[in-house]
Amino acid sequence: MGHCSCCGHECAPKKEVEVRNSIFQEYWKAGLSFILLISGIIMNALDSSFFHKEYVALIWYIVAYLPVGLPVMKEAWESMKEKDYFSEFTLMIVATIGAFYIGEYPEGVAVMLFYTIGELFQDKAVDKAKRNIGALLDVRPEKALVLRDNSLITESPKNVKVGEIIEIKSGERVPLDGVMLNEVAAFNTAALTGESVPRNIREGEEVLAGMIVTDKVIRIKVTRPFDKSALARILELVQNASERKAPAELFIRKFARIYTPIVIGLAVLIVILPFVYSFIDTQFAFVFNDWLYRALVFLVISCPCALVVSIPLGYFGGIGAASRLGILFKGGNYLDAITKINTVVLDKTGTLTKGTFEVQECKSASGISEKELIGMVASVESDSTHPIAKAIVNYAKQQSVELSPVTGTKEYAGFGLEAMINGTPVLVGNCRLLSNFNIEYPAELLQITDTIVVCAIGTDYAGYLLLADTLKDDAKKAIDDLKMLHIKNIQILSGDKQSIVTNFAEKLGITSAYGDLLPEGKVQHLEELRQDGTNQIAFVGDGMNDAPVLALSHVGIAMGGLGSDAAIETADVVIQTDQPSKVAEAIKVGKLTRRIIWQNVSLAFGVKLLVLILGAGGIATLWEAVFADVGVALLAIMNAVRIQKMIK
Structure with a gap:
């Protein structure tokens, strides 16, 4: 519980209240409409005397319609102001008003309600991906x-x-x-x-x-x-990079631009053509209400509800299956985007490597054993809080090496330490420390690119320990799996020394590796890659310094288990297990989901087209249309559930 700033008493945290208010604002309209619709259908089924009068049922269903209908009317008006006259909003309004005109009130409400719920699902999937970059300022x-x-x-x-x-x-x-x-x-x-x-x-x-x-x-x-x-x-780089990311345009919106005017045009022709034909064939009896009924049924059938519902269902199936694998997609649009990736750029530290130092090698001079060398170095470093010192002390423990008491420890800034062990001076640090004390050491030590800690006992060189950040257990598998997905352009970007980055790249089988990069350098490198329009780039990183490139890439993937909040906020996909091999799995999930989505779209469109033709011929009624919609939706749900079973 937090304390209220105005009264000092404990109160519910503001954030929880805001979340509850947000959920209420999003769903109360659909909830109210659903309750009124179901209660109206129940009263009608029970032959309630209250519902016998036509105007009572009409008013009841109008009240049920308005909470979900008014927002769509507002969207349609906004689209018309932008000269987009044939949006899916227009089709929904014409179709549902038509349903009311022919006396099918429950169906008119249900069509708009299902459409609204479908839109809520889709918006939820996409909007969650658009995190407020301003949250980075909290860093x-x-x-x-x-x-x-x-x-x-x-x-x-x-x-x-x-x-x-x-x-x-x-x-x-x-x-x-x-x-x-x-x-x-x-x-x-x-x-x-x-x-x-x-x-x-x-x-x-x-x-x-x-x-x-x-x-x-x-x-x-x-x-x-x-x-x-x-x-x-x-932070400014992050914000600018985010603005350059093109917003994902939903498939149904693109489809509606073609589908909606065609459907409305056909509905008008269903009324006009028989009317014109009645002048040509005097034997043909044109009854306006009959043909208007067919046209309105045609419009109701043509509502893209199954299409709207089948798309988010597939995405939710993919997102749910991925989450079981420890992969968090922030929206369905990124499931699509990741299927197009042909270039993967990875940060090194914390992404491919563990981000912690470990002793890789111990090389002692003649006259001293490796255990003695480890004991001397670890004893001198035992009081230091430096990560390298801690790594050496831990290594000594792993090797069961006992530490000796030290006295008179002196620190030489930028060089290392001097201490007394059993009355003998011991130097532990870099090569410059030994040079300052005029102690000779092998010249090849200066050629070693990794971090080394050298030691001298008395006036004699005693050996060195080589330390390095270590590759994650699945780092090699991660690269191999990406290559199996035919991703040939794999690169490493890092702030570490070029020699260290090159060494890791060779171990992983990566030919393109770039070190000594500040955040600006990483952004510049990614912008150069983006200049080639054929490159669809995924960047994988974990640090706050990676946030700008995560935002600039087509798909930003953050290591979420140990990664910085800034990287996780900016990324489109979060690997919660911190395993780089999950990147290839994320791409596989995206491709499978996209295949399921297009199966659902094809199914919904095919059935819809068939029932549209039957409706135009007067064969299908509104009930067949509703049944077709429900049937397609159920098939889409079953197909989407398959994703959960196919991905383990």
Whole structure:
């Protein structure tokens, strides 16, 4: 429970109230219409005296019709103002008014009610996909600690001026761009660069909004206002990229532009042609009401209810089946879009790799065993909170290596650590640390592209540990499965060093891999791919820095289990299990769903066409039309349910 801002008492969270209100506003009209329709049919079946008078039944069904009919009338009016005179809205209105004219009140209400429910289903599937990009702004810190008059004041980042000093605690996100005032500190920069290795920033160097301080309290001097920060620029990229995404136009809307004027024209001809023929053949008796009845029955039969219902049913079947596999499609339109994908671009860290460091190799110098080397390095690193240090200590535990007590630990910023073990000085860090102490080491260490931690005992080089981010268990399968789907253009984009990215690409059998990319670079690369109209691109990523490219791609796929909220908000498809192999499965689900959808459309259209012909000839009545509609809908439901059984 939350506390009400006006009275301080506990009250239901505002968001829950808003959700309930939204659901009520969407469904109350259809619900009211349904209750009135069913109660009217029951009273008529029970031969209620209340319903004996014609005007009572007419008023009753008009009241039932208006909640669902008025919104459609409004849509039809809006379409007409845009010179779209033959929308499906027009057909629904003409057909249902026709049903009322011939005295088929329940059918007139039912047709509009079923149409409205079908539209609600379809809108729900599509609208959920269009997440408000503005929600990304929640990622930015809402507060900043500003140093004013020798005291720290909590202030909105928007009100912090360039030149002021702000303080950021360990674990907090930097709210504004600035320059470092402390000697050195470690930062998680994944939000901006996707770089998996924490970065040390020294005094005088630039600190960007969005970075997270990982080891100590720091102070920076602000160099840019809130709306010009690095994080703000990323969010702007997301918003701009989203605007460039073409909205999915529903099939039924396109179809109605052709179908509706033809149906209305044929209905008019059903009345006019017999009238004209009566002048040619004087023996032919033209009865206006009879032919008008046929025309109206023809219109009622022609209502595309089965078409409207069969489409969302198929999509819901696909979405439901995919969700069982841990794949969340945000709308039926993305099930269609993913079937056209021929280019897959993947982020590396957190998408193809685990995003955590592990010791890959231990290489000891002569005179010392590997276990001794691991023990020395892990002992010196044991008090450090750095991710690499933690990975080494965990590795020592896995190898059952006991740690030794250390004393006199000294940190050399940007180089490493020095400590005493059993009275002997031990150096642990990078090659520059050993160079500073004039300790010789093999020259080939400088050629190693992955992260290495070197060690010296006393004045002698003792060996090194090689660490790297590791591939996810199913990463190779993910790429192989995509190739089996005839997707030949598979690429990797990453903020990591090019050498590291190339190494992973070779392991996976990918020939196109690009490293050292900031978010702007990833966007530029994707825009270049989009310039070739034949490329239908899916981007797979997990970090906030991936949000702009997720929004720009034709289908954005986010790793949702561990991925950032920003990526999940922006993506069209979310892999909830964090398994890259699910990307190929998502494409398979999309293709199967699309096949089922077109089966439903063909079935609905074929049956509808047959009954339309029978209706024009006066053979089919309104009841046959309703039965045909219900039958087609049931077949469409059964066909859609097949998706659930076919996808396991």
